[in-house]
Amino acid sequence: MATAIELKNVSKTYKGEEDAAVRNLSLKIEKGKIVTLLGPSGCGKTTTLRLIAGFERPEEGEIYIGEKPMARENVWISPEKRRIGMVFQDYALFPHLNVEENIGFGYRDSDREKRVFEVLEMVNLIGFEKKKIHHLSGGQQQRVALARALAKKPEVVLLDEPFSNLDTHLKQKMRNEVKRILKKANATGVFVSHDQKDALAISDEIIVMNNGVVQQKGSPKRIYQFPNNPFVAKFVGESNLIEGIVEKDKRWIRTGIGRVPCNQYHIITEGERVLLSVRPNGFTLTENSELRGVVVGYSYVGENLEVRIQLFDDEREKKTPLLVYLHPNEIVQEGDELGFTISANFVSVVKEC
Amino acid sequence: MEHLKKRNWRKKIPPNPILLGSSAVVALMMSIPIVYVAIRGIFAGQERWLRLMDGRIPQLLWNTLSLMVVVVFLAMMIGVILALGVTRLNVPGKKYFTWLLVMPLIIPPYVGAVAYIMIFGPTGLLGGIFPIYSFWGVAFVLTIFTYPYVYLVARASLKKMNPNLEEAARSLGLNTFEILWKVILPLIRPAMGAGGILVGLYVLSDFGAISILRYNTFTSAIYYQIGGYDNLSATVLSVVLIGMTLIVLWLEGWWGRRGSYSLSSSSQKEMEMLEIGGWKYLLLILMILVVIISVLLPLGVLSYWSFIGLQRGAVDQRFFGYLLNSLKVAVLAAGISMFIGFPVVYLNSRYPSKLTMFFQQLSYGGYALPGVIVALGIIFIFNRYIPFLYGSSFLIVIAYIIRFLPQGMQSGSASLESVSPRLDEAARNLGVPLWKVIGKVIFPLIYPGVFAGGALIFVSSMKELPATLLLRPPGFDTLAVRVWVEASEAIYHMAAPSALIIVIVSIIPIKVLMDKY
Numbered sequence: 001m002a003t004a005i006e007l008k009n010v011s012k013t014y015k016g017e018e019d020a021a022v023r024n025l026s027l028k029i030e031k032g033k034i035v036t037l038l039g040p041s042g043c044g045k046t047t048t049l050r051l052i053a054g055f056e057r058p059e060e061g062e063i064y065i066g067e068k069p070m071a072r073e074n075v076w077i078s079p080e081k082r083r084i085g086m087v088f089q090d091y092a093l094f095p096h097l098n099v100e101e102n103i104g105f106g107y108r109d110s111d112r113e114k115r116v117f118e119v120l121e122m123v124n125l126i127g128f129e130k131k132k133i134h135h136l137s138g139g140q141q142q143r144v145a146l147a148r149a150l151a152k153k154p155e156v157v158l159l160d161e162p163f164s165n166l167d168t169h170l171k172q173k174m175r176n177e178v179k180r181i182l183k184k185a186n187a188t189g190v191f192v193s194h195d196q197k198d199a200l201a202i203s204d205e206i207i208v209m210n211n212g213v214v215q216q217k218g219s220p221k222r223i224y225q226f227p228n229n230p231f232v233a234k235f236v237g238e239s240n241l242i243e244g245i246v247e248k249d250k251r252w253i254r255t256g257i258g259r260v261p262c263n264q265y266h267i268i269t270e271g272e273r274v275l276l277s278v279r280p281n282g283f284t285l286t287e288n289s290e291l292r293g294v295v296v297g298y299s300y301v302g303e304n305l306e307v308r309i310q311l312f313d314d315e316r317e318k319k320t321p322l323l324v325y326l327h328p329n330e331i332v333q334e335g336d337e338l339g340f341t342i343s344a345n346f347v348s349v350v351k352e353c
Numbered sequence: 354m355e356h357l358k359k360r361n362w363r364k365k366i367p368p369n370p371i372l373l374g375s376s377a378v379v380a381l382m383m384s385i386p387i388v389y390v391a392i393r394g395i396f397a398g399q400e401r402w403l404r405l406m407d408g409r410i411p412q413l414l415w416n417t418l419s420l421m422v423v424v425v426f427l428a429m430m431i432g433v434i435l436a437l438g439v440t441r442l443n444v445p446g447k448k449y450f451t452w453l454l455v456m457p458l459i460i461p462p463y464v465g466a467v468a469y470i471m472i473f474g475p476t477g478l479l480g481g482i483f484p485i486y487s488f489w490g491v492a493f494v495l496t497i498f499t500y501p502y503v504y505l506v507a508r509a510s511l512k513k514m515n516p517n518l519e520e521a522a523r524s525l526g527l528n529t530f531e532i533l534w535k536v537i538l539p540l541i542r543p544a545m546g547a548g549g550i551l552v553g554l555y556v557l558s559d560f561g562a563i564s565i566l567r568y569n570t571f572t573s574a575i576y577y578q579i580g581g582y583d584n585l586s587a588t589v590l591s592v593v594l595i596g597m598t599l600i601v602l603w604l605e606g607w608w609g610r611r612g613s614y615s616l617s618s619s620s621q622k623e624m625e626m627l628e629i630g631g632w633k634y635l636l637l638i639l640m641i642l643v644v645i646i647s648v649l650l651p652l653g654v655l656s657y658w659s660f661i662g663l664q665r666g667a668v669d670q671r672f673f674g675y676l677l678n679s680l681k682v683a684v685l686a687a688g689i690s691m692f693i694g695f696p697v698v699y700l701n702s703r704y705p706s707k708l709t710m711f712f713q714q715l716s717y718g719g720y721a722l723p724g725v726i727v728a729l730g731i732i733f734i735f736n737r738y739i740p741f742l743y744g745s746s747f748l749i750v751i752a753y754i755i756r757f758l759p760q761g762m763q764s765g766s767a768s769l770e771s772v773s774p775r776l777d778e779a780a781r782n783l784g785v786p787l788w789k790v791i792g793k794v795i796f797p798l799i800y801p802g803v804f805a806g807g808a809l810i811f812v813s814s815m816k817e818l819p820a821t822l823l824l825r826p827p828g829f830d831t832l833a834v835r836v837w838v839e840a841s842e843a844i845y846h847m848a849a850p851s852a853l854i855i856v857i858v859s860i861i862p863i864k865v866l867m868d869k870y
Contacts, residue, residue: 056366081784088779092773151783
């Protein structure tokens with residue numbers, strides 16, 4: 001597959017800041033993929049996006065778009081020459097122009113009218129051509145922003161927290177819409193998000209960042225089920241971190257709460273002390289299991305019953321309660337004693353990095 | 354070392370060279386005349402300095418400082434009490450006083466001085482009751498026409514105050530007067546100081562009111578030195594006056610650093626008015642008196658003498674000539690300023706760096722300084738280096754730009770701050786070069802602010818007196834000049850119509866001021 005964007009050892013430190021916003025960052029994004037840079041605020045994800053767009057200049061490293069150099073020693077392509085679409089967090093629609101004029105802004109080819117119509121059709125806004133921006137709803141504004149970014153058929157579209165200004169209901173709808181539109185336009189999409197749900201829902205690939213460094217890269221399923229360090233485990237969804245020692249066949253880990261299955265045998269060795277991340281979804285109620293515990297609290301949140309359970313360890317000594325998601329149909333009471341099994345598909349070996 | 358240097362250069366996206374260049378030119382143009390005066394003054398020679406130190410300077414220092422202290426003190430008292438009255442105390446009819454109390458700002462102090470000469474002067478209505486040609490006469494006139502600076506700033510600060518603080522104080526058992534004294538006043542102290550500084554700077558720079566009332570401070574002394582062709586002595590006095598201005602500006606920073614609090618209130622609720630019992634009627638009387646003395650009375654006499662002037666044919670061909678002159682230079686100054694301030698403001702907003710900051714500060718050079726000093730600098734520069742323009746009315750335009758461009762820059766910069774830099778980026782991301790971004794995105798969004806700034810410059814230019822007097826070519830009279838000349842010769846019916854037009858023009862920026870604070 002061809003590479004759409006490549007960053008090689010890129011570093012950027014803002015003036016007056018001690019720490020680098022982005023440190024020695026290298027990543028490759030394949031053509032046609034939807035990729036999300038995910039991380040807490042200040043992790044360097046927005047800086048990365050602005051470096052790709054050309055609004056910031058790296059002090060070290062190289063940036064390529066479609067294999068052409070954009071920034072490196074003695075090369076600097078200014079943002080207006082990069083032919084990248086961008087959707088801004090606050091949409092940055094020009095308030096003095098109408099929908100049509102916004103979308104056609106800076107479009108110089110003779111088929112301007114036709115192209116504006118095409119992208120309007122793509123985002124389902126036919127009939128809104130002459131509307132003023134402030135007469136549009138948040139969702140409509142976002143569609144205009146997306147249409148504007150797509151007008152010049154860019155190969156890469158950057159989207160900076162595009163869903164953060166929408167309410168939950170609209171957010172779900174727009175996630176699907178944006179994904180559909182990007183795929184239809186055959187564009188490579190790079191999202192920046194701090195919302196793991198957005199990231200999981202739209203991405204082909206997620207790049208988790210923290211403190212200016214990439215923590216993990218992979219498909220949403222891989223990131224969720226098999227985080228490879230404690231930060232990813234805690235930031236993407238909830239997780240229980242448990243210490244243990246690898247058993248003989250490397251299929252089981254002996255922990256303080258009992259034996260936990262694990263199928264990442266290729267990265268561990270027998271007798272090694274490891275830290276496990278066990279997702280709350282990985283637990284199943286089982287009557288006669290060696291893993292047993294007492295309910296110390298629960299909250300019903302609709303899609304799940306979130307239960308905090310004090311598991312008994314070998315010496316029947318109490319440890320930190322585990323977070324367990326049960327089917328919302330289950331009924332539990334504080335003080336109930338329950339038995340469990342853990343699915344290896346939600347157990348991951350995490351290492352400090 | 355070489356390696357480090359290179360890396361630093363690559364860190365920043367360099368600003369557009371054309372914008373950077375033009376902003377450097379503007380910054381230089383704005384600061385050169387003043388810097389020139391300062392340098393000439395400092396190197397004017399020991400003998401001249403000693404002579405002035407022995408004679409003029411101590412007397413002028415005493416005159417200027419005593420006037421400044423008295424006016425600042427009185428203006429702060431009146432301004433703060435009135436601001437409290439309209440924001441926090443249950444004074445009857447305060448809705449109207451809120452804007453009535455700003456109205457003195459439409460009367461430039463020298464016009465106010467003319468009005469009070471018409472009242473208290475030898476041939477005036479109440480002639481001889483109050484010695485208007487005296488220290489206290491000058492202090493009186495300057496106070497009643499400058500207290501609104503304190504009033505506006507204090508009122509803005511009071512409006513922003515978090516009402517929960519007062520409720521907290523009340524729950525802790527403080528009564529109304531204790532709340533005023535221990536909570537409200539300490540919290541608005543920075544604002545009081547800022548207002549007082551504005552008044553102080555005004556007193557230092559005023560020439561019109563002082564000279565009309567025949568008082569002598571540094572500005573009038575400099576003016577008469579230039580009139581007597583002793584420009585070098587004028588530069589020496591200018592250096593002392595620049596020094597005093599810098600001290601006042603430094604005081605502002607010092608006062609601001611000493612405990613300024615963030616007053617911003619997240620609470621949207623209406624503030625409960627403090628009950629002060631019978632005192633409110635005393636305050637009401639004070640407000641009525643202030644409005645009469647600082648607005649109604651001066652406007653009344655000016656209208657009366659204008660009417661007489663109309664009857665005696667003061668509004669003739671020549672009068673319209675003065676009006677046209679005023680309009681010509683003021684419109685030119687405002688028009689040019691709207692263009693040349695932009696690069697400085699835009700660069701400092703979008704590519705902030707030490708250099709752009711420095712350009713902006715240089716451009717503010719003429720703002721706080723008296724018009725006589727700006728005029729002196731222009732006389733030097735043009736006389737020496739650009740003699741073919743010397744003696745043309747264009748010099749007046751330059752002086753207006755140097756003095757008032759910062760007003761336009763403030764206004765433009767405020768509207769630029771409200772335009773998100775994301776819009777610039779969005780436009781450039783769509784492949785549009787910088788100059789087109791400015792034309793198609795930035796200007797359409799900020800032009801109301803730019804024109805508001807232009808209007809401010811226009812009004813200030815219409816009112817300007819000292820630089821116009823010093824720089825005008827022979828026979829080139831503006832309305833402001835006529836007011837000053839006729840009033841000096843006590844021909845009231847000739848002075849009044851010009852003064853009234855200046856007052857009417859000055860109504861324009863009041864709305865801007867009221868919205869700003």
